[in-house]
Amino acid sequence: MAKPMAPKTNNMKLNNYHRIVAATPADVKQEVSKAMDILDRIHELLQQKFDGKQKLLAKALNKSEAEVSKWLNGVQNHTIKTLVKLEIVFGAPIIAVCSNDDVNATFVQVKQPYKTGFAKMYINNNGQLNEEVTTYSENKNITISEHKNNNIKADLYL
Amino acid sequence: MKVYFEKITEFSGAVVDFYTVLLDDDAFYEFEKFDNTDFPEHAKELQIMYAVIDEMQERGAKKYYFKEENAANAIPIVTQHIINANKKDFGIRLYCIRLTDNVVILLNGGIKTKKLPIDCPNVKQHFKNALKIAKQLDKAIIAKEINVQQKDCLQYYEIEI
Numbered sequence: 001m002a003k004p005m006a007p008k009t010n011n012m013k014l015n016n017y018h019r020i021v022a023a024t025p026a027d028v029k030q031e032v033s034k035a036m037d038i039l040d041r042i043h044e045l046l047q048q049k050f051d052g053k054q055k056l057l058a059k060a061l062n063k064s065e066a067e068v069s070k071w072l073n074g075v076q077n078h079t080i081k082t083l084v085k086l087e088i089v090f091g092a093p094i095i096a097v098c099s100n101d102d103v104n105a106t107f108v109q110v111k112q113p114y115k116t117g118f119a120k121m122y123i124n125n126n127g128q129l130n131e132e133v134t135t136y137s138e139n140k141n142i143t144i145s146e147h148k149n150n151n152i153k154a155d156l157y158l
Numbered sequence: 159m160k161v162y163f164e165k166i167t168e169f170s171g172a173v174v175d176f177y178t179v180l181l182d183d184d185a186f187y188e189f190e191k192f193d194n195t196d197f198p199e200h201a202k203e204l205q206i207m208y209a210v211i212d213e214m215q216e217r218g219a220k221k222y223y224f225k226e227e228n229a230a231n232a233i234p235i236v237t238q239h240i241i242n243a244n245k246k247d248f249g250i251r252l253y254c255i256r257l258t259d260n261v262v263i264l265l266n267g268g269i270k271t272k273k274l275p276i277d278c279p280n281v282k283q284h285f286k287n288a289l290k291i292a293k294q295l296d297k298a299i300i301a302k303e304i305n306v307q308q309k310d311c312l313q314y315y316e317i318e319i
Contacts, residue, residue: 012178012187012189014166014190015194016196016204017208020204020208024205025205028202029212032206036217036223039220040220043220074224074225
């Protein structure tokens with residue numbers, strides 16, 4: 001690894017990026033944003049209810065881990081059917097819906113603010129670099145010595 | 159091959175630093191080459207991809223936003239309705255390396271025509287480059303040559319792959 005150098009060119013031109021972003025319809029942007037909200041919420045609940053373990057969620061859903069993995073990774077269209085199945089095993093809502101019954105109702109997205117995660121970078125027993133993400137509150141009392149079998153390289157507040 | 163890192167100022171902000179690389183003495187950065195390529199049959203995928211990058215600027219580059227392909231990552235994970243819309247191929251892959259929620263290196267990509275990237279003439283080289291760069295970066299992190307907690311941790315760095 002070399003030490004930092006001086007800038008080489010610094011004249012990067014991303015012409016298509018600006019053109020494409022300007023031409024992207026509002027509904028596509030909104031669809032991506034909502035899909036990412038849902039994905040964030042699913043992972044928040046996975047952490048809270050199943051210790052972040054996909055395998056435990058798959059067992060609770062009586063599904064294969066591969067099938068559940070598809071629901072947990074990537075920006076995608078989750079069906080209501082899938083979301084309901086997840087809400088049942090999590091025992092908590094993933095999405096909230098407004099109602100006309102209460103004219104003062106406000107839509108509150110059920111999600112934590114960004115940057116509340118906590119990641120540990122560590123080298124596992126096979127010498128590979130790994131990352132383990134938990135919530136900040138769960139890590140307040142964790143010390144490096146408690147993380148047995150792994151050599152922790154860095155703790156990252158996100 | 160020399161790999162020189164530089165931050166993409168358009169994308170980088172308070173939460174995430176997006177980098178790209180210059181290979182040897184190329185005239186263009188890897189992500190710049192990707193951006194300059196037209197994919198007329200995959201317009202919606204590109205819109206989604208750039209919208210995801212925009213969203214990540216505030217949310218952080220969460221691991222589950224990416225598709226893992228060995229040590230490399232790719233965005234976006236192609237959803238079924240997009241696959242159905244492009245039956246001839248497996249959609250666009252933009253290869254990248256996600257180091258943490260705060261550091262992402264965007265490389266090059268293309269339209270994947272085979273199930274395995276290594277079998278696809280369009281993306282094979284980009285995928286292999288991503289793996290080689292990821293491997294060297296892992297070594298550098300383990301050797302404490304890069305501090306991924308530090309802002310601008312890769313700015314103007316150069317490695318050999």
